[in-house]
Amino acid sequence: MLYPDIYYFILVIPALIISMWAQYKVKSNFNKFSSVLNSRGITGAAAAQAILSYYNIADVSVRQIAGSLTDNFNPQTNVISLSQSVYGSSSIAAIGVACHEAGHAAQHAEGYTPIKIRNTIIPICKIGSAAGLPLAVLGLILSFGPLVYLGLGLYATVFVFQLVTLPVEFDASKRALKVIEETGLLYNEEIDGARKVLQSAALTYVASMLVSLANLLRFILRFTRNSRR
Numbered sequence: 001m002l003y004p005d006i007y008y009f010i011l012v013i014p015a016l017i018i019s020m021w022a023q024y025k026v027k028s029n030f031n032k033f034s035s036v037l038n039s040r041g042i043t044g045a046a047a048a049q050a051i052l053s054y055y056n057i058a059d060v061s062v063r064q065i066a067g068s069l070t071d072n073f074n075p076q077t078n079v080i081s082l083s084q085s086v087y088g089s090s091s092i093a094a095i096g097v098a099c100h101e102a103g104h105a106a107q108h109a110e111g112y113t114p115i116k117i118r119n120t121i122i123p124i125c126k127i128g129s130a131a132g133l134p135l136a137v138l139g140l141i142l143s144f145g146p147l148v149y150l151g152l153g154l155y156a157t158v159f160v161f162q163l164v165t166l167p168v169e170f171d172a173s174k175r176a177l178k179v180i181e182e183t184g185l186l187y188n189e190e191i192d193g194a195r196k197v198l199q200s201a202a203l204t205y206v207a208s209m210l211v212s213l214a215n216l217l218r219f220i221l222r223f224t225r226n227s228r229r
């Protein structure tokens with residue numbers, strides 16, 4: 001028999017509220033500093049190229065893609081994709097975001113250990129995300145404890161992925177700000193603005209990890225409680 005999911009209310013909802021607040025902060029700071037142009041008139045695309053040059057990376061290209069905050073680096077194609085609000089923009093926010101994505105390219109070029117770990121566990125995480133809970137439910141229906149724990153173990157990889165993602169994202173921002181300062185892409189208050197944009201973006205990854213942890217604890221408590229009935 002299944003019981004009311006009180007764990008959703010006491011664990012997941014608070015984490016979701018934190019996540020929504022983090023999303024609000026990143027959008028608020030991005031919008032704020034998107035209206036402030038840098039004094040050198042450098043675009044996001046040019047800033048990303050400056051990071052690549054700093055790290056002597058010659059096999060990565062920069063292109064524009066549709067959308068807002070859809071910026072990413074694809075290590076399989078060696079392409080940094082910058083959104084329309086970043087690629088050709090000279091705003092402080094655009095510089096921060098573009099340099100962050102180029103920081104990911106630098107991580108791959110240098111063989112940064114946390115990003116290697118994250119890439120290694122991605123296939124397992126996909127399996128865990130898709131099959132973890134169904135297996136746990138099946139084990140509960142069959143009253144077969146080992147299957148329940150196997151399913152929960154697989155689902156736990158979602159949280160592990162979010163946890164490993166944190167140092168990857170923090171390091172990319174750290175690299176971005178380091179090069180911005182050393183090469184003079186931005187000056188004084190402009191650097192502070194870029195830092196605020198990147199710090200608020202980092203909060204979204206922390207929030208995502210908290211949501212994953214809350215859901216994991218929720219399902220562990222819920223399934224183990226029902227399996228004992």
